[in-house]
Amino acid sequence: MPHFYAHKIDDIAYPAIENGFLVSFIAKNIKYDNDHLVLIKYGDSSFFFTQQNRDDKVLVKYNKHLKYNSLNAIKMALQAYMKLCNADVFFHNLNTKNHKNIASQYLLLPNQESITKLYKQSSNLSIEIGFGSGRHLLDLAQKNKDIVFLGIEIYNPAIAQVLNQIQLLNLKNLYIINADCRILFNILDSHSVDSIYLHFPVPWDKNPQKRVFSREFLKECERILKIGAFLELRSDSVEYFDYAIDISNSFNSFEVESSINSQARIISKYEARWQRQNKDIYEARFVLRNFVESIDNIESNFSFDHLDMQKILDSNDLKILGDSYFLHIKNIYKFNDGYVLFVLFGAFNAPSKIYLLINNNGSVEILGDIIKTKTNIQALQLIKKWSK
Ligand SMILES: C[S@@+](CC[C@H](N)C(=O)[O-])C[C@H]1O[C@@H](n2cnc3c(N)ncnc32)[C@H](O)[C@@H]1O
Known part of the structure; x- marks a missing residue:
């Protein structure tokens, strides 16, 4: 995974732009002080870096849970971030020349x-x-x-x-x-x-x-x-x-x-x-050999209401189990304008992952792809427990 290590990096004023990459915000894990997410926007796409501050070094790496197809673009985004925060880098794997952009009509x-x-x-x-x-x-x-x-x-x-x-x-x-x-x-x-x-x-x-x-x-x-x-x-x-x-x-x-x-x-x-x-x-x-009863395709749609972040923060258990599906808010990150939730959900044997960006007014933005399977939709409905 593309990453760099630095002895130190400077704080920057968000949002910031470098080489076409918009660095929107940094969000801090509410449980682990040294764990952060940095949101990058590039064209219509968004992806995160994970930033981990240790005693004498900082690791910044591409966060693979939000998939982005161009390895080159990810490396260039890390280089842009490196420059913006004046990183004193001692190791990186961000050389781009040998990598092909895998975007293709196929x-x-x-x-x-x-x-x-x-x-x-x-x-x-x-x-x-x-x-x-x-x-x-x-x-x-x-x-x-x-x-x-x-x-x-x-x-x-x-x-x-x-x-x-x-x-x-x-x-x-x-x-x-x-x-x-x-x-x-x-x-x-x-x-x-x-x-x-x-x-x-x-x-x-x-x-x-x-x-x-x-x-x-x-x-x-x-x-x-x-x-x-x-x-x-x-x-x-x-x-x-x-x-x-x-x-x-x-x-x-x-x-x-x-x-x-x-x-x-x-x-x-x-x-x-x-x-x-x-x-x-x-x-x-x-x-x-035999047709089985046909199951209609899942047309059902869903949207998130406004979520009450306080209810989520006050909750003792952020895992909910359905018959054959579950929803788990695994990590919560805080930034100036709201929170980011890392959510695992879906069937027990094939979980999916998304990030939810909850603004301070409770509105929800989904980051990541949701394949609309029956279990995924049922699992995501469980989040209504924390609606406003
Ligand atoms: C042992 S390799 C076999 C590759 C190839 N079929 C062959 O015979 O040479 C198994 C492949 O399955 C892929 N794979 C594993 N789990 C998968 C999943 N749930 N959905 C799609 N591909 C999967 C792996 O990434 C890997 O490329």
């Missing part, structure tokens, strides 16, 4: 508009989850120009690499979204997907509850797949494979075709690694 935001765009381009949609180096996904997209492909990945360097390949190969049918697939699936239409590839997911053999594959995940696949369409799992972990088959046994809508060491269409980077180690490769194809 990188979509995780929202309903993006999904609608995909449906409009073709009636055939195929998805790969966690595509890593992208070998398999790029090969599929090159060989099937009439199908639209969506790659869902959470690792930025992998995304940048595949966007670069999309450009080099002049592909017009492959799009990427940076999101947790378990959350993104919630906003796909029922029975709209032709195939889902889940190749070599992180096995989490010691922590199975962290796996992408779960009962809830398969339930969503059951909803979004077309009849005859499939979810394909390949894994080197026999524990993962058995666990997935076990879960699928409680569904009567899938027919499961499984095999060991079957020839892959294309060998992914991870598969190549396991082959070199002579590991067995397990494959399961979950083919949807």
